[in-house]
Amino acid sequence: MKRYRPPRLRLEALAVWRRNALVWRRLMAASLLLHFGEPLLYLLGIGYGLGRFVGEIDGMAYFTFLASGFIAWSAMNVASMESMWSVYTRMVPQQTYEAILATPAEVDDIVMGELLWCGTKSLVSGSAILAVAALLGAVHDWTALLAIPVIFLTGLCFAAPGLIVTAYARAYEYFNFYMTLFMTPMFILCGVFYPISTLPGPMQTVVQFLPLTHAVAIIRPLVVGAPVENFWLHLGALVLFGTICAWVAAILVRRRLIQ
Amino acid sequence: MSPEEKQSVVNCRQLVKRFGDLCAVNGISFNVPKGICFGILGPNGAGKTTTLRMLLGQSPRSGGALEVFGEDIDSARKRIRQRTGIVPQADNLDPDFTVAENLSMYGSYFRLDHQTVQKRIPELLSMVELLARADDRIGTLSGGMKRRLTLARALINDPDLLVLDEPTTGLDPQARHMIWSLVHKLKRDGRTILLTTHYMEEAERLCDELIIVDSGRLIAQGSPNALIAEHCESDVLEIRGLTHELDQKGLAQNFRWELSGDSAYLYSDDSHALLEYAASHNEATALHRKTGLEDVFLRLTGRGLRG
Numbered sequence: 008m009k010r011y012r013p014p015r016l017r018l019e020a021l022a023v024w025r026r027n028a029l030v031w032r033r034l035m036a037a038s039l040l041l042h043f044g045e046p047l048l049y050l051l052g053i054g055y056g057l058g059r060f061v062g063e064i065d066g067m068a069y070f071t072f073l074a075s076g077f078i079a080w081s082a083m084n085v086a087s088m089e090s091m092w093s094v095y096t097r098m099v100p101q102q103t104y105e106a107i108l109a110t111p112a113e114v115d116d117i118v119m120g121e122l123l124w125c126g127t128k129s130l131v132s133g134s135a136i137l138a139v140a141a142l143l144g145a146v147h148d149w150t151a152l153l154a155i156p157v158i159f160l161t162g163l164c165f166a167a168p169g170l171i172v173t174a175y176a177r178a179y180e181y182f183n184f185y186m187t188l189f190m191t192p193m194f195i196l197c198g199v200f201y202p203i204s205t206l207p208g209p210m211q212t213v214v215q216f217l218p219l220t221h222a223v224a225i226i227r228p229l230v231v232g233a234p235v236e237n238f239w240l241h242l243g244a245l246v247l248f249g250t251i252c253a254w255v256a257a258i259l260v261r262r263r264l265i266q
Numbered sequence: 267m268s269p270e271e272k273q274s275v276v277n278c279r280q281l282v283k284r285f286g287d288l289c290a291v292n293g294i295s296f297n298v299p300k301g302i303c304f305g306i307l308g309p310n311g312a313g314k315t316t317t318l319r320m321l322l323g324q325s326p327r328s329g330g331a332l333e334v335f336g337e338d339i340d341s342a343r344k345r346i347r348q349r350t351g352i353v354p355q356a357d358n359l360d361p362d363f364t365v366a367e368n369l370s371m372y373g374s375y376f377r378l379d380h381q382t383v384q385k386r387i388p389e390l391l392s393m394v395e396l397l398a399r400a401d402d403r404i405g406t407l408s409g410g411m412k413r414r415l416t417l418a419r420a421l422i423n424d425p426d427l428l429v430l431d432e433p434t435t436g437l438d439p440q441a442r443h444m445i446w447s448l449v450h451k452l453k454r455d456g457r458t459i460l461l462t463t464h465y466m467e468e469a470e471r472l473c474d475e476l477i478i479v480d481s482g483r484l485i486a487q488g489s490p491n492a493l494i495a496e497h498c499e500s501d502v503l504e505i506r507g508l509t510h511e512l513d514q515k516g517l518a519q520n521f522r523w524e525l526s527g528d529s530a531y532l533y534s535d536d537s538h539a540l541l542e543y544a545a546s547h548n549e550a551t552a553l554h555r556k557t558g559l560e561d562v563f564l565r566l567t568g569r570g571l572r573g
Contacts, residue, residue: 111347
């Protein structure tokens with residue numbers, strides 16, 4: 008059945024991506040200020056302030072530990088916000104998709120275009136934090152550049168469940184469920200602030216099923232210049248989670264837009 | 267298939283659309299020949315927009331056969347949309363862009379090449395008299411301007427079929443007349459036009475042929491004049507502001523008549539008889555006129571209010 012087939016990537020998706028990029032370009036200054044300014048404040052405040060008491064974690068300064076965690080968290084956060092609030096705005100109040108669907112572009116192009124765009128926004132924000140961290144001396148190796156594609160992948164990976172929530176959403180308030188039940192626990196539990204090895208045993212198992220854990224597990228060692236343990240496992244977990252969610256999102260968005 | 271149907275731009279047979287238990291479109295068949303303006307008329311909730319959405323492949327049909335440009339909508343949706351322009355009922359211009367950017371952005375969804383689009387933009391904007399507003403944001407436009415821009419946007423791909431869903435609803439008379447003259451021009455250019463409306467004056471002016479639908483069913487079909495001739499007497503006397511009961515028996519002998527609120531409508535092919543009646547009953551305002559599409563429409567769909 009067509010309704011259930013996996014989404015296809017076509018050139019029309021790039022038109023959807025380009026639309027968002029052009030809108031973003033207009034507001035770029037404000038957006039970059041947010042991407043640079045906010046992590047800078049967090050890193051300085053928590054990283055230096057708290058870092059003085061914490062000292063070292065896993066053989067690195069707390070500042071470095073936190074910066075690398077923030078990169079992954081920011082990728083998740085930016086992609087989630089975009090795939091929920093912004094996509095909902097384009098879908099419901101603005102009826103942008105209704106207009107697009109009157110052209111040869113299809114729902115799959117909207118889904119793929121939005122996923123790519125969310126990934127791109129994550130890429131920008133994650134890279135901005137990486138740059139800030141590098142300027143502050145927290146980045147120790149050129150392998151940090153390898154984190155950039157992982158940031159993009161992390162963005163894609165979290166944009167997909169965001170689209171699923173949006174496909175069901177009847178109002179902006181709906182997103183609070185997802186934020187509180189899924190995103191905030193990951194922010195707190197998945198190794199952004201402290202190593203997951205400090206969690207109680209059963210919780211350590213639980214967090215292995217949360218995708219942010221795997222994003223942090225790849226990005227942190229790359230930023231520090233340490234070898235990535237179980238790289239393929241973590242990468243596989245992210246890809247699997249993202250692929251399944253993207254497929255489900257395509258089915259649900261088709262159902263929402265084509266009635 | 268007759269040669270006439272081969273030349274048709276839209277051809278649908280026994281089109282059905284169900285939403286759960288609700289049957290929004292219930293076995294509608296019609297044929298839109300190339301180069302004409304074809305109207306779909308009906309009260310609110312009759313299934314007009316649902317029919318259009320199926321024609322455009324924006325909504326899967328529950329039953330029936332549907333061909334546009336001689337191809338099945340399911341298998342050739344992309345090719346069909348490439349040749350179709352749509353003015354939807356609700357404005358969905360992109361508020362994040364300017365007037366001109368809305369057109370270029372829309373062109374990109376058709377994957378038109380940049381030069382073609384950049385050449386068409388000033389042509390289209392001058393056609394809808396918005397050239398001076400090219401760099402303004404959508405939020406600064408009036409309702410009529412937005413509608414004109416939506417029409418220009420629907421022409422960015424130089425479509426052979428133009429679909430207008432209630433194109434003048436909510437517009438002032440000036441804007442409405444402008445849209446009408448644009449529709450005439452587009453028809454002269456050889457485009458086929460499919461429009462829905464519930465303004466009978468609009469349908470009489472623009473449509474070469476039309477169908478009337480009600481509750482998802484097709485109830486009449488033909489040219490405006492043929493429909494008037496078929497379903498209505500030639501003349502009508504409208505009596506407004508009735509203060510007392512009409513002599514219903516006396517009326518019934520001479521005329522077909524309808525009551526609506528404090529007005530009565532007396533129909534006859536004999537205009538003299540109507541005028542005589544008006545002269546002999548001067549207690550209320552009486553207006554004699556030729557019958558029009560509105561009389562046909564009300565006769566066929568009833569005077570009761572709709573959702």
